[in-house]
Amino acid sequence: MRRRRKKKGGHESVELNLAAMLDMAFQLLTFFILTFKPAPIEGQINLKLPPPQPVTNVNSGQQAGSDQQNNSAVKGLNSLVISIFSNPGGKIATMAIGEGTVLGLTALENRLKAVLGPDSGASFDQVIIQVGSRLKYDELMKVVDVCTRQTLANGEKLSKLSFVELPEDG
Amino acid sequence: MSGSMNSAASAEPNLTPMLDMVFQLITFFMLVSNFQSASLDLSLKLPVVGSARPVDTEGTEDLLILNIDSEGRLQLYGYAQDLDPYIASEAKASRTKAKQDNPKFKPDDDLPATVVLRVDKQASFKLVNKVITTCQAKGFRKFALKAMNKE
Incomplete structure (x- = not known):
C-alpha cells in the first residue's frame, strides 16, 4: 500500500490513491462512532414459572388423611405460600409465610431458610407468592431475590415460583 | 512525509x-x-437486586425480550405494541423453530424459549402479572427477570 515514487530502470511504478480508501474508512468510522452505545451490564434472575398448581401432590385414589405415618404438618405439601400485602404507595405493608406474619426481608429470609432448608425435612419444591396488585415491581423483586437465594432440601436452588394476584383497592 | x-x-x-x-x-x-442492544429499551429503570448476575447464554438460547414500561405497555423499538398478538406470534415462531429442532416436539409442550422481562421498577404487580400470565397461556415457562446489581 505504500507509494513508490522511485523509478527503476525507466519503468513507472504503480501508485495507489489512498485518499478514496481513507474517505471510505472515515465514513465507516463515523458510522460506528455514532451508533456506538454501550449497553449497561444487566443481571438477571432465572425462574421457572409454571401456572398455579395444587399445593399438594395428590396421588390418584388417595384419600385425605389416609397416610397414618404422616404426622408432620408440612409433609406432602409441595408448595410454600408467601403472601405480600402492599400499602397505597406500592411498598410492602405486611408479609406472611402460610399464616405466620414475618416482619421485614431479613426475617423472611431466616424463616425461609428454616422452612425450606436441608434440615427442615419438608418436601417443598416451589413457592407460590400471593402479591397485592398495587405492589411495585422493585418491591416484588426484593422478595423474589430472597426466595431465589434459598436452597431446597434436595440441594437444588429454588427457582420454581408462581405468582398469584391478590385484589386490592386502588 | x-x-x-x-x-x-x-x-x-x-x-x-x-x-x-x-x-x-x-x-x-x-x-x-x-x-x-437495539432491542433493549434503555429508558426503563430496572429494579436493583444485589444477587442479579449477568448470564452469558453464548447465543445458544432462544430469547424473547419484553420491555414493559411503568404503565404496563410493551415497548418494541421505541413503539408501544399490543401485548397479546405479539406474544402469540412469537409463541408461534418459537413453536415452529422447536419443531424443526426436535421432531418429537408436541404442540402442547412447554416452549424452549426464555422470556426476558425488562420491567420498569415503578410498574405495579397487576400489570406485570398480566404479562406473565399472557406468556404462560401461550406456553412459555422459562423466564428471566432483568435487574441491575447496583444503582
Whole structure:
C-alpha cells in the first residue's frame, strides 16, 4: 500500500490513491462512532414459572388423611405460600409465610431458610407468592431475590415460583 | 512525509499511518458494537437486586425480550405494541423453530424459549402479572427477570 515514487530502470511504478480508501474508512468510522452505545451490564434472575398448581401432590385414589405415618404438618405439601400485602404507595405493608406474619426481608429470609432448608425435612419444591396488585415491581423483586437465594432440601436452588394476584383497592 | 523529487516541491502527506490507525479504530468499534442492544429499551429503570448476575447464554438460547414500561405497555423499538398478538406470534415462531429442532416436539409442550422481562421498577404487580400470565397461556415457562446489581 505504500507509494513508490522511485523509478527503476525507466519503468513507472504503480501508485495507489489512498485518499478514496481513507474517505471510505472515515465514513465507516463515523458510522460506528455514532451508533456506538454501550449497553449497561444487566443481571438477571432465572425462574421457572409454571401456572398455579395444587399445593399438594395428590396421588390418584388417595384419600385425605389416609397416610397414618404422616404426622408432620408440612409433609406432602409441595408448595410454600408467601403472601405480600402492599400499602397505597406500592411498598410492602405486611408479609406472611402460610399464616405466620414475618416482619421485614431479613426475617423472611431466616424463616425461609428454616422452612425450606436441608434440615427442615419438608418436601417443598416451589413457592407460590400471593402479591397485592398495587405492589411495585422493585418491591416484588426484593422478595423474589430472597426466595431465589434459598436452597431446597434436595440441594437444588429454588427457582420454581408462581405468582398469584391478590385484589386490592386502588 | 514523503517528498517529491521533482523540481516543483509539493507537500504530499503519507496517508498510510493514518489509514492504519483508522482501520484499527474501525476494527475496535466493529468488535464492541452490539446491535442486539437495539432491542433493549434503555429508558426503563430496572429494579436493583444485589444477587442479579449477568448470564452469558453464548447465543445458544432462544430469547424473547419484553420491555414493559411503568404503565404496563410493551415497548418494541421505541413503539408501544399490543401485548397479546405479539406474544402469540412469537409463541408461534418459537413453536415452529422447536419443531424443526426436535421432531418429537408436541404442540402442547412447554416452549424452549426464555422470556426476558425488562420491567420498569415503578410498574405495579397487576400489570406485570398480566404479562406473565399472557406468556404462560401461550406456553412459555422459562423466564428471566432483568435487574441491575447496583444503582
